Amino acid sequence: MLVINRKTNESVMIGDNIEIIVSEVENDRVKLCINAPRDVVIMRKELLEVKEMNVQASKTLADDKDSNREKMKALAEGLNKLGGAKA
């Protein structure tokens, strides 16, 4: 991992055609301006995490009704044991 310090209005280049500019710094928030070719996908990291989890969650239920029911039952039993205890 490369660690670089930048001041406001300074940039980082990634490869030849991706530029990240530190546009504004306020308290613990940083505003970044990113120049990149259209085919480069840019997203907040947490969005990728949620995407991956949603895709994984969508695979829980298959076409087999009985195995779905089994899973739901097992989950319900597990949750019942927890019974609202956690915060």
Added chain:
Amino acid sequence: MVKADHLKNFEYSENDVIHFEFGIPGFEEYKDYVIMFDEEYPFIMTLQSIDSEHLSLVVIDPYTVFKDYSPILSEQDKEYFGNCKNLKYLLVTVVTSNISDSVTNLKSPIVINTETKRAKQVFLENENYSFRYKLFSEN
């Protein structure tokens, strides 16, 4: 809400349909869903796409497991929902074959305005909520 036959062959009315203006991350093109439940386990539901029969996610009612779930919405999300009094929260849950490995997403709940039927998967402002919270282990 719609009764599940886990899953196929369900009927629903227009009134049951919830609309995600932005879709959900990973499935942005699918905007309309119904929530299905099995009477036997009312706190475990399925978010079922009405456009793609294979697209369904298991969701749980957070208050079943977390009595003190206190979601904090961003200003932007509050605007999306308008009236924040009728908001229902559901947590996307990955149910693994070994049930004890199951995780639920506390940080990015599905939020539904039960009156307008507008829905969105949001990012909460809460700092200590996990994307992948292990339901069945000591945290």
